Amino acid sequence: MYKAFLLKYAEIGLKGKNRNVFENALRDRVQETLARLGEYRVVREQGRIFVECPDNFDYEETVDALKTVFGVFGISPVVVIDSTDWEQIIEGTGRYIEQFYQDKNFTFKVEAKRASKLYPLTTPEICASMGEYLLNRFPQLRVDVHDPKERICIEVRTKTYVYSKTIKGPGGMPVGTGGKAMLLLSGGIDSPVAGYMIAKRGVAIEATYFHAPPYTSERAKQKVVDLARIISDYTGAIRLHIVNFTDIQLEIYEKCPHEELTIIMRRYMMRIAEHFAKKDGCLGLITGESIGQVASQTMQSLIVTNAVCELPVLRPVIGFDKQEIVTLAKEIGTFETSIEPYEDCCTIFVAKHPVTKPLQKVIEASEKLLGEKIEELVETAVKTAEIIEIMPDGGECA
Numbered sequence: 088m089y090k091a092f093l094l095k096y097a098e099i100g101l102k103g104k105n106r107n108v109f110e111n112a113l114r115d116r117v118q119e120t121l122a123r124l125g126e127y128r129v130v131r132e133q134g135r136i137f138v139e140c141p142d143n144f145d146y147e148e149t150v151d152a153l154k155t156v157f158g159v160f161g162i163s164p165v166v167v168i169d170s171t172d173w174e175q176i177i178e179g180t181g182r183y184i185e186q187f188y189q190d191k192n193f194t195f196k197v198e199a200k201r202a203s204k205l206y207p208l209t210t211p212e213i214c215a216s217m218g219e220y221l222l223n224r225f226p227q228l229r230v231d232v233h234d235p236k237e238r239i240c241i242e243v244r245t246k247t248y249v250y251s252k253t254i255k256g257p258g259g260m261p262v263g264t265g266g267k268a269m270l271l272l273s274g275g276i277d278s279p280v281a282g283y284m285i286a287k288r289g290v291a292i293e294a295t296y297f298h299a300p301p302y303t304s305e306r307a308k309q310k311v312v313d314l315a316r317i318i319s320d321y322t323g324a325i326r327l328h329i330v331n332f333t334d335i336q337l338e339i340y341e342k343c344p345h346e347e348l349t350i351i352m353r354r355y356m357m358r359i360a361e362h363f364a365k366k367d368g369c370l371g372l373i374t375g376e377s378i379g380q381v382a383s384q385t386m387q388s389l390i391v392t393n394a395v396c397e398l399p400v401l402r403p404v405i406g407f408d409k410q411e412i413v414t415l416a417k418e419i420g421t422f423e424t425s426i427e428p429y430e431d432c433c434t435i436f437v438a439k440h441p442v443t444k445p446l447q448k449v450i451e452a453s454e455k456l457l458g459e460k461i462e463e464l465v466e467t468a469v470k471t472a473e474i475i476e477i478m479p480d481g482g483e484c485a
């Protein structure tokens with residue numbers, strides 16, 4: 088019955104003179120997302136985005152795809168009446184109610200919009216006239232203008248659009264309208280969720296993963312690629328940097344106090360991720376840290392890790408309980424992949440009793456023990472990093 092969708096976008100509607108930029112970005116994101124499914128026509132028209140579907144489109148698949156586009160607040164499947172002739176609008180709307188509602192025992196209200204003031208009926212006339220017609224044709228219906236069960240919406244443009252149902256979209260802002268940030272992506276539960284949350288605010292994402300072959304397996308790396316793939320459905324393409332961290336970790340292991348390993352390692356991860364971030368024009372770093380979750384995520388540890396970065400470090404799950412993060416991970420589809428049992432590099436080099444309240448001065452003194460060799464190792468790690476472009480349609484290229 089449906090051949091089109093009308094998309095609503097509350098938040099970006101408020102953006103004053105930037106509105107154009109936001110609306111165009113949203114249209115482009117919708118267009119890119121649907122292009123993976125078929126030839127859809129996406130047009131911006133007077134505060135709305137219309138999606139016209141190809142003949143053979145799949146309804147569920149299209150709705151699912153639209154639910155991944157940040158900036159979309161509501162998705163209304165619409166019936167298109169290929170005319171603005173009032174008789175045809177009446178007939179088409181009647182047919183819609185007939186087919187769509189099995190049970191017609193409900194209250195309703197007609198809401199109307201017309202694109203042109205030249206249209207022979209005013210908006211109140213459209214509402215009154217349509218209301219009357221529907222009441223006559225379906226005697227079970229009742230009007231309730233204050234709290235109707237269904238709002239029958241009619242928009243008269245060059246064609247006429249009729250809809251009454253709105254599916255919840257993901258909300259947020261179109262990706263790309265808020266710059267770009269570098270996600271430290273591990274194989275865990277938290278960091279994919281963190282990336283999703285920042286992308287939802289309109290920020291495009293790149294990612295960096297640190298692995299430690301042979302201590303971590305090829306499969307652990309593949310898991311991170313898989314996670315990046317899943318979140319790219321929401322964020323668009325992700326440039327993933329895979330850094331071989333083994334020699335750096337071994338060097339830290341050899342020279343530094345073992346209870347400080349994790350925190351020193353984390354500082355090197357931040358430094359290297361920031362290097363790639365700056366190179367690619369990212370305006371911040373993103374991590375999946377949450378206060379108190381592990382020793383390296385106490386307030387004191389966060390201060391010491393933060394100290395090596397110039398860019399702001401965004402930690403969107405900082406105040407979340409693990410269970411709250413898990414719930415989101417399940418919702419966005421990363422959970423099942425995150426709990427695959429492959430070691431990530433941190434779990435192998437962790438000390439039995441890591442410091443929970445590190446002091447910056449102490450940690451800096453320990454890092455001095457590393458000498459010049461660490462600089463070389465960092466340089467090599469940066470130079471030899473593998474870069475994969477993760478594409479939302481499942482493709483990837485080195």
Ligand code: ATP
Nearest residue numbers: 271272273275276277278295296297374375376433
């Ligand atoms: P996650 O579930 O995301 O792995 P975690 O609870 O295991 O998080 P940590 O291992 O302490 O937490 O890591 C904190 C954050 O540091 C992660 O959320 C991630 O952003 C980053 N991080 C940790 N390990 C790596 C890694 N191997 N590669 C890239 N980033 C990492």
Ligand code: MG
Nearest residue numbers: 273274275431
């Ligand atoms: Mg982890």
